[in-house]
Amino acid sequence: MNVLNAPALLFALLAIPIVLLYLLRLRRREQTVSSTLLWRQVLLDREANTLWQRLRRNLLLLLQLITLALLVFALSRPYVDAPGGVSGRHIVLLDASASMQATDTPPSRFEVARARARDMIAQLGPGDTMSIILVDRAPRALTAATDNKAELLNALDAAQPSLHAANWSAAIALAQATAGSESPLITVISDGAGAASSPGPASGLPASPLSLLGDTARFVPIGASSDNLAITNLSLRRTLQGLAALVRVENLGDQPREALVSLRVDGALADARTLLLPAGQSVAWTVSGLDLRASSVQATLQADAGNALAIDDTAYAVNTARNIRRALLLSRGNLFLEQALVALPELEVTRAVTPPMLPDAGLLLAAGGNFGFDLFILDGLTMTLPPEANVLYIGAAAPFTVTGEFSNTAYVRAEAHPVMDAVDWRPVNLLNATLFDAPAWLKPLVQTQGGPALYAGQPIGLPDGGRVVAIPFDLRRSDLPLQIAFPVLIANAVEWLAPAQGAGIPASVRPGEAVALPPNSRVQLPDGSVVTVGERGFADTDQPGIYQALVSGARAPVRAPARSDFAVNFINRSESNIAPNLQALAGRTELAPAAATDTATSQREIWPWLAALALVVLLAEWWIYQRGLPAFNPRRNT
Amino acid sequence: MRRGRSIEFADYRTYTPGDDPRRVDWNIYARLEKPFIKLYEDEQDLTVHILLDASPSMRWRDETAGGADFARSAGASGKWTRAAQLAIAIGHIALTSGDRLLVELSTRERFGPKRGANATAELIAFIETRSVEMDLRESRIEPSLLAPAISLNAWWKRYALDARPGICVIISDLLDAEGCAEGLNALGASRLDTRLLHTLCPAELEPEFAGDVRLKDIETTATQDVSLDDATLRQYRDRLRAWTADLRDLCRKRGARYHLTNTATPIEQIMLRDLRREGWLV
Numbered sequence: 001m002n003v004l005n006a007p008a009l010l011f012a013l014l015a016i017p018i019v020l021l022y023l024l025r026l027r028r029r030e031q032t033v034s035s036t037l038l039w040r041q042v043l044l045d046r047e048a049n050t051l052w053q054r055l056r057r058n059l060l061l062l063l064q065l066i067t068l069a070l071l072v073f074a075l076s077r078p079y080v081d082a083p084g085g086v087s088g089r090h091i092v093l094l095d096a097s098a099s100m101q102a103t104d105t106p107p108s109r110f111e112v113a114r115a116r117a118r119d120m121i122a123q124l125g126p127g128d129t130m131s132i133i134l135v136d137r138a139p140r141a142l143t144a145a146t147d148n149k150a151e152l153l154n155a156l157d158a159a160q161p162s163l164h165a166a167n168w169s170a171a172i173a174l175a176q177a178t179a180g181s182e183s184p185l186i187t188v189i190s191d192g193a194g195a196a197s198s199p200g201p202a203s204g205l206p207a208s209p210l211s212l213l214g215d216t217a218r219f220v221p222i223g224a225s226s227d228n229l230a231i232t233n234l235s236l237r238r239t240l241q242g243l244a245a246l247v248r249v250e251n252l253g254d255q256p257r258e259a260l261v262s263l264r265v266d267g268a269l270a271d272a273r274t275l276l277l278p279a280g281q282s283v284a285w286t287v288s289g290l291d292l293r294a295s296s297v298q299a300t301l302q303a304d305a306g307n308a309l310a311i312d313d314t315a316y317a318v319n320t321a322r323n324i325r326r327a328l329l330l331s332r333g334n335l336f337l338e339q340a341l342v343a344l345p346e347l348e349v350t351r352a353v354t355p356p357m358l359p360d361a362g363l364l365l366a367a368g369g370n371f372g373f374d375l376f377i378l379d380g381l382t383m384t385l386p387p388e389a390n391v392l393y394i395g396a397a398a399p400f401t402v403t404g405e406f407s408n409t410a411y412v413r414a415e416a417h418p419v420m421d422a423v424d425w426r427p428v429n430l431l432n433a434t435l436f437d438a439p440a441w442l443k444p445l446v447q448t449q450g451g452p453a454l455y456a457g458q459p460i461g462l463p464d465g466g467r468v469v470a471i472p473f474d475l476r477r478s479d480l481p482l483q484i485a486f487p488v489l490i491a492n493a494v495e496w497l498a499p500a501q502g503a504g505i506p507a508s509v510r511p512g513e514a515v516a517l518p519p520n521s522r523v524q525l526p527d528g529s530v531v532t533v534g535e536r537g538f539a540d541t542d543q544p545g546i547y548q549a550l551v552s553g554a555r556a557p558v559r560a561p562a563r564s565d566f567a568v569n570f571i572n573r574s575e576s577n578i579a580p581n582l583q584a585l586a587g588r589t590e591l592a593p594a595a596a597t598d599t600a601t602s603q604r605e606i607w608p609w610l611a612a613l614a615l616v617v618l619l620a621e622w623w624i625y626q627r628g629l630p631a632f633n634p635r636r637n638t
Numbered sequence: 639m640r641r642g643r644s645i646e647f648a649d650y651r652t653y654t655p656g657d658d659p660r661r662v663d664w665n666i667y668a669r670l671e672k673p674f675i676k677l678y679e680d681e682q683d684l685t686v687h688i689l690l691d692a693s694p695s696m697r698w699r700d701e702t703a704g705g706a707d708f709a710r711s712a713g714a715s716g717k718w719t720r721a722a723q724l725a726i727a728i729g730h731i732a733l734t735s736g737d738r739l740l741v742e743l744s745t746r747e748r749f750g751p752k753r754g755a756n757a758t759a760e761l762i763a764f765i766e767t768r769s770v771e772m773d774l775r776e777s778r779i780e781p782s783l784l785a786p787a788i789s790l791n792a793w794w795k796r797y798a799l800d801a802r803p804g805i806c807v808i809i810s811d812l813l814d815a816e817g818c819a820e821g822l823n824a825l826g827a828s829r830l831d832t833r834l835l836h837t838l839c840p841a842e843l844e845p846e847f848a849g850d851v852r853l854k855d856i857e858t859t860a861t862q863d864v865s866l867d868d869a870t871l872r873q874y875r876d877r878l879r880a881w882t883a884d885l886r887d888l889c890r891k892r893g894a895r896y897h898l899t900n901t902a903t904p905i906e907q908i909m910l911r912d913l914r915r916e917g918w919l920v
Binding site: 028029030031032033034035036037038039040041042043 | 694695696698717811813814815839841842845847849850851852853854855856857858860861862863864870873874877878881
């Protein structure tokens with residue numbers, strides 16, 4: 001036991017005035033009475049009690065001195081060294097990776113880890129500080145170093161396990177940055193699962209990322225079992241028989257298990273099968289003949305035992321084969337062009353000789369309708385189109401004023417443009433080409449000595465459409481269709497005019513990953529809530545499931561916002577492998593008890609107890625004093 | 639009972655030579671022709687002795703009694719005042735009854751013997767004069783320098799030597815270390831019908847001091863340190879009760895009567911109710 005505030009012991013000198021007051025108090029008040037005869041007799045009677053009387057007087061003094069001693073001692077802030085406690089600066093790395101959701105240690109590994117952390121907070125002595133770092137994909141400090149237990153507990157209660165692997169390298173860097181020049185005691189509360197696959201430094205994974213922490217770290221291992229079943233893959237494939245789904249289920253435990261795997265297509269049960277899963281092996285199951293028009297597929301795994309982690313029991317996939325663009329080819333027949341268009345994926349081309357006539361076509365056109373086409377290709381034929389329409393003009397189809405023709409088509413230069421990506425125009429020869437009075441927004445992409453040989457542009461004020469690519473010559477009067485550049489050019493032009501649905505939108509992302517959706521797109525989350533995407537894209541992908549996105553904005557074609565679904569899948573084999581992995585965690589397979597529970601001692605201040613004791617003694621003193629004095633004595637009538 | 643000369647007829651007897659012929663009942667003689675002599679109750683002189691204790695303890699006043707407590711401040715007029723009132727009242731009754739009255743203070747000053755209601759004024763004057771004298775003496779001289787009070791036993795024994803038989807009323811607080819058993823014996827031996835009027839004031843019956851006090855005896859100037867708490871006061875009252883019970887017992891054994899009065903009790907109540915109930919007065 002030691003004291004923090006030794007000068008306070010000088011308050012003990014207050015005992016001197018107390019004793020002096022007692023000595024002064026012993027001078028009795030003199031009272032003349034008619035006779036002391038009876039009093040003498042009374043005192044003779046009380047002779048036996050005199051000792052008690054004297055003792056009582058001394059007892060009061062004694063109690064007062066004890067009270068003073070206790071208070072002075074409390075003021076000096078004594079402390080005891082409590083073994084095994086938490087003292088000094090402390091950093092707790094709390095694993096919040098997905099494997100911490102495993103329920104092999106009820107209620108869950110994360111709850112157990114939280115309880116351990118809570119214990120440590122409870123052991124925190126006055127003046128000891130702690131900071132908690134939640135280690136998931138992006139480790140972050142829940143609190144600054146603080147000795148405020150309530151703040152720590154609140155932060156701890158708010159922490160939730162994530163769906164990601166833990167980034168131990170970042171966590172350790174953060175811990176070291178938090179530690180600064182000091183060397184705090186670092187405690188790692190983790191199951192170690194997935195730590196081996198944690199993204200490490202560029203040079204590769206160290207044998208133990210946590211070995212960087214040095215000797216001050218101690219490890220609190222969590223988790224007991226490796227029993228887990230997981231869907232490690234779900235993929236869709238377009239076949240001649242329709243859509244085929246491949247489900248791969250892995251048993252990561254060390255016991256053979258059975259699992260019922262069910263496949264749902266657009267929410268309706270399509271197939272289910274009980275799979276026998278040998279220990280440590282995976283089994284693939286293929287379901288074919290699914291509807292090609294299905295939008296999404298969900299695989300679910302059910303097992304009675306040996307499945308500690310629930311998050312990896314469901315996988316989702318979206319059918320990307322649905323994202324078809326529609327193009328109207330208005331042509332008298334152009335084999336080269338048709339071949340080039342057919343080769344493009346996810347493009348449905350309708351060929352017509354005359355423009356489609358609808359009963360209220362004029363109304364449609366006036367209203368900006370586009371007959372449901374994403375793209376118009378006008379090969380020598382003309383058609384009245386709304387300004388928002390994306391059009392590829394070929395030959396004389398362009399609605400621009402013709403100012404002349406030119407034949408000197410020697411290549412000069414090409415502008416950098418998405419349409420010209422990987423297009424080599426140099427070997428192209430033209431017989432003659434039309435010279436347009438092109439609007440200012442329609443930029444020439446290929447300059448020849450006679451004039452531009454290719455235009456592309458978008459009218460200002462039509463951000464969502466009205467893109468135009470113009471080829472001002474008849475393809476049959478050039479060797480362009482024979483060049484390698486032609487399919488590339490057509491593909492580029494189609495892609496630029498009508499971007500593929502969901503382009504840039506991956507079919508499946510991991511939880512927490514951002515999806516580059518255009519602003520103002522609306523996304524319906526798996527739980528039914530709808531989020532409007534802001535300028536920074538969509539990152540609200542914390543729930544596994546199918547996300548239904550209505551894509552709008554710059555990349556969307558003229559027609560109404562296109563639906564583009566994507567799946568958020570947990571599938572993460574290293575996190576599904578929930579086997580507690582001390583090797584990966586600490587670089588050791590066994591934790592010595594001394595390492596697990598450090599011999600750290602903490603300073604427990606005991607002044608609250610002393611103050612409470614002082615209060616008790618004071619109350620006792622008051623009670624004894626009160627009991628010993630006559631109460632107000634109403635005179636009785638005799 | 640001695641037959642004597644009085645107006646109270648008692649009996650007849652036959653005349654024998656030597657009797658006073660004036661006492662012959664001539665009416666009887668005329669009727670019976672035999673001389674009879676009328677006998678009357680002998681009007682024996684009844685002497686009432688009042689022994690009034692004027693010791694310093696009787697002169698003591700409760701200085702702590704405040705004016706707020708009305709009953710107590712009435713009692714605080716002091717034992718002496720009350721004792722003097724009682725002496726005068728009893729003396730007056732004796733005088734009006736035609737008895738001889740003899741009043742003696744413990745300072746040996748004596749009033750009487752007197753007889754007749756006219757003497758009441760003299761009695762009052764006597765006691766007032768002595769009171770004033772004592773007040774003056776006490777105000778001039780330190781109490782400790784006053785002559786030590788005579789012990790009750792010595793006073794009563796001496797008084798009993800030449801006392802004519804009769805009623806002896808003692809008004810005292812009986813606060814004497816020696817007690818008063820011998821004095822009572824002596825008084826009884828002198829055929830005095832002793833009546834002890836024990837006068838105590840509230841401060842003695844129900845002391846209300848508090849804390850640590852040094853009690854100083856006004857007579858002996860002895861001091862006594864007392865830490866007064868409830869237990870001590872309870873023991874004091876027990877002690878007081880035992881003491882008065884002892885005194886009452888002693889008186890009964892000596893053929894004396896005992897009555898305890900509180901000076902806070904109104905004198906009317908003492909005279910008209912308490913003493914009548916005790917049978918001291920008719």
